[in-house]
Amino acid sequence: MTKETLVKNTFQGLPPGVCVPWEQKEKELGEIKGDPAIIKKEWEQLEAFAYMYIWGWVHR
Amino acid sequence: MSDDKFKLLEERKTRYLAAMNLEKPDKVPIRLMLSEFSAKHAGYTFQEIYYELDKNIDCVNKLLNDFDLDTTGGAPSLWWASLHDAVGAKYLKFAGRELDVNTQFQYHEEEYMLAEDYDAFIENPTEWILNTYMPRIHKEFAEPGSYRANVALIKGGIGMLTQLGANQKAWGTWAPEYGGVPTFTAFSKAPFDTLADTLRGLSGIMMDLYQRPEKVKAAIEALIPHNIFYGMATSGGEMEFPLFIPLHRGAFPFLNPKQWKEFYWPSLKKVIEAFWANGKRTLFYAEGNWTPYLESIAELPEKSIVFHVDMTDMAQAKKILGGRFCISGNVPNTMLAFGKPDEVKEYVKRLIDEYAADGGFIIDAAAVILADAKEENIRALIEAAREYGVY
Amino acid sequence: MHHLTDELSIAIVGLEEEKVMALVKERLQAGVKPLDIVKKLQDGMTEVGNLFEAQEYYLSELINCGAIMKAAMVELEPHLAGSEQEYRGNIVIGTVKGDIHDLGKDIVVMLLKGTGYNVLDLGVDVPPEKFVDAVKEHNAPLLALSVLLTSCLESMKEAVTAVKEAGLDVKVLIGGPMIDDKVTAYCGADFGSTLANDGVKIAEKVIGA
Numbered sequence: 001m002t003k004e005t006l007v008k009n010t011f012q013g014l015p016p017g018v019c020v021p022w023e024q025k026e027k028e029l030g031e032i033k034g035d036p037a038i039i040k041k042e043w044e045q046l047e048a049f050a051y052m053y054i055w056g057w058v059h060r
Numbered sequence: 061m062s063d064d065k066f067k068l069l070e071e072r073k074t075r076y077l078a079a080m081n082l083e084k085p086d087k088v089p090i091r092l093m094l095s096e097f098s099a100k101h102a103g104y105t106f107q108e109i110y111y112e113l114d115k116n117i118d119c120v121n122k123l124l125n126d127f128d129l130d131t132t133g134g135a136p137s138l139w140w141a142s143l144h145d146a147v148g149a150k151y152l153k154f155a156g157r158e159l160d161v162n163t164q165f166q167y168h169e170e171e172y173m174l175a176e177d178y179d180a181f182i183e184n185p186t187e188w189i190l191n192t193y194m195p196r197i198h199k200e201f202a203e204p205g206s207y208r209a210n211v212a213l214i215k216g217g218i219g220m221l222t223q224l225g226a227n228q229k230a231w232g233t234w235a236p237e238y239g240g241v242p243t244f245t246a247f248s249k250a251p252f253d254t255l256a257d258t259l260r261g262l263s264g265i266m267m268d269l270y271q272r273p274e275k276v277k278a279a280i281e282a283l284i285p286h287n288i289f290y291g292m293a294t295s296g297g298e299m300e301f302p303l304f305i306p307l308h309r310g311a312f313p314f315l316n317p318k319q320w321k322e323f324y325w326p327s328l329k330k331v332i333e334a335f336w337a338n339g340k341r342t343l344f345y346a347e348g349n350w351t352p353y354l355e356s357i358a359e360l361p362e363k364s365i366v367f368h369v370d371m372t373d374m375a376q377a378k379k380i381l382g383g384r385f386c387i388s389g390n391v392p393n394t395m396l397a398f399g400k401p402d403e404v405k406e407y408v409k410r411l412i413d414e415y416a417a418d419g420g421f422i423i424d425a426a427a428v429i430l431a432d433a434k435e436e437n438i439r440a441l442i443e444a445a446r447e448y449g450v451y
Numbered sequence: 452m453h454h455l456t457d458e459l460s461i462a463i464v465g466l467e468e469e470k471v472m473a474l475v476k477e478r479l480q481a482g483v484k485p486l487d488i489v490k491k492l493q494d495g496m497t498e499v500g501n502l503f504e505a506q507e508y509y510l511s512e513l514i515n516c517g518a519i520m521k522a523a524m525v526e527l528e529p530h531l532a533g534s535e536q537e538y539r540g541n542i543v544i545g546t547v548k549g550d551i552h553d554l555g556k557d558i559v560v561m562l563l564k565g566t567g568y569n570v571l572d573l574g575v576d577v578p579p580e581k582f583v584d585a586v587k588e589h590n591a592p593l594l595a596l597s598v599l600l601t602s603c604l605e606s607m608k609e610a611v612t613a614v615k616e617a618g619l620d621v622k623v624l625i626g627g628p629m630i631d632d633k634v635t636a637y638c639g640a641d642f643g644s645t646l647a648n649d650g651v652k653i654a655e656k657v658i659g660a
Contacts (some may be wrong), residue, residue, distance in 0.1 A: 009184040016289030164602050183645045266514040316509040394629045431600040
């Protein structure tokens with residue numbers, strides 16, 4: 001294993017199931033014209049999938 | 061679904077659930093983890109079942125057709141070699157590529173996480189895994205951001221969903237058409253094992269215990285919520301059947317008793333208790349010998365686990381855990397490979413006579429059944445369980 | 452606990468890495484013969500093997516001790532050049548074909564090396580003919596075969612058969628978690644064990660102390 005692959009983290013202490021927190025995304029989206037709850041729910045669902053993909057390579 | 065298959069499914073399910081709830085079912089349930097054995101039985105090479113999802117799944121169709129099993133572990137190969145190739149995963153070696161077509165897949169252990177990675181891992185394990193660990197274990201992902209790496213990520217994500225979908229679809233057939241009952245419906249690990257198996261490796265973690273014990277503890281602490289989430293997420297809301305935890309480095313004699321109590325047990329206990337609080341039981345698949353730790357394991361909430369006996373002393377397990385948890389096991393795999401059907405029958409009879417009388421018992425082999433097991437011995441095991449296992 | 456009197460041997464048993472390294476350097480500077488230092492390290496290692504057998508030490512202690520031993524040997528190696536290290540005998544070892552697990556084998560190698568044998572480690576996934584060649588080449592009186600997967604016992608049997616058929620004057624020890632009398636007989640081996648320290652005992656029996 002080489003040290004070159006060490007990369008600094010972007011986030012600290014993300015909870016399980018989260019890769020890019022909704023709070024961060026929400027700031028980037030700016031004004032939401034419709035119901036933010038729908039967008040949040042959908043965002044978080046796909047977040048959980050990505051999370052499971054990442055951790056699936058560790059839990060074996 | 062035909063009426064008799066539906067009846068069979070209900071009978072088996074009731075039997076399995078009753079035993080896990082410490083009740084006396086009509087018969088002692090039979091649960092065999094038939095892995096590569098089922099490839100041999102179905103007439104496929106290992107390469108075929110590792111690489112081709114339909115053949116991996118078809119093995120189970122044949123098993124369910126030919127053997128009277130109360131529960132089934134699902135498709136024999138947990139890992140899809142094609143997906144591993146798509147991302148260039150290094151740590152499993154598969155038949156048909158690096159190994160002969162009928163050689164058991166194997167794990168290639170390395171220190172994929174270095175001692176100096178602890179701080180970044182503890183700070184944010186999810187990001188560390190993607191940024192640092194994945195480029196090391198997936199050759200195609202070695203240069204994140206490159207064309208190859210991007211393609212590998214796309215293929216990896218699609219591949220994982222494809223495999224998941226294929227297995228889900230298969231259960232849609234196994235249950236109604238064959239009366240197949242799942243042995244487990246979710247998966248997680250002991251936090252210590254997560255760190256020791258794929259991340260630090262055995263020699264890495266063993267040195268860490270002496271050289272940086274505080275980092276080990278902090279990493280394990282950071283893993284607890286993730287291992288709980290992973291288990292509950294894989295269960296997908298299914299709560300009747302257990303969650304499978306294959307337990308590795310907590311076996312005797314990896315850690316001394318002080319280390320076991322300090323590093324292995326508290327986090328595993330928290331994870332199992334969290335599952336139980338959420339209504340999910342754990343299949344405590346204790347690989348190797350766990351005899352010295354039975355007293356600690358007895359601290360878990362009643363019925364929260366099924367304790368599986370591999371090389372643990374069965375008499376001690378029954379004495380200390382019996383009446384508290386369902387116990388499963390432990391027909392020796394060497395007997396299934398090299399013994400005679402009469403010996404197997406005798407062993408099964410003795411297990412049932414000595415340990416199953418008051419319920420809460422499941423008959424199983426000691427470990428996952430590989431291709432060395434003889435079909436006549438598997439048949440003898442099932443026959444004996446049905447002959448002597450009626451309450 | 453043990454009858455060791457030498458400070459270095461005791462430090463090895465106590466897994467005191469810094470002390471071990473300091474003592475090795477100190478003794479080298481004081482002109483102690485490097486081989487005598489190795490001998491003291493081996494005495495400690497032998498005791499660690501005994502403690503493991505007595506279930507007072509676990510794999511964590513054993514692996515850690517192996518790492519300390521390795522570090523000490525790195526320090527000693529340049530000084531050993533030229534001085535003929537006397538081994539108690541040659542032992543060929545490896546994990547059989549089809550199996551790439553090295554944990555059990557490595558522990559046995561560590562104990563055998565640590566107690567003064569010349570161990571020729573062929574690694575993992577070793578085909579039968581390589582065992583035959585190595586036993587011939589090194590005129591080894593003992594061959595040790597390791598296996599973890601029950602499905603590789605067939606390949607264990609093939610390796611034993613190949614060695615026996617080659618008519619070599621070698622005893623074969625097989626080791627792995629599922630090895631019992633039945634499996635030993637099935638494979639045609641002379642000795643079988645699940646315990647790492649048995650490797651040392653059987654080596655003593657076959658080769659002599």
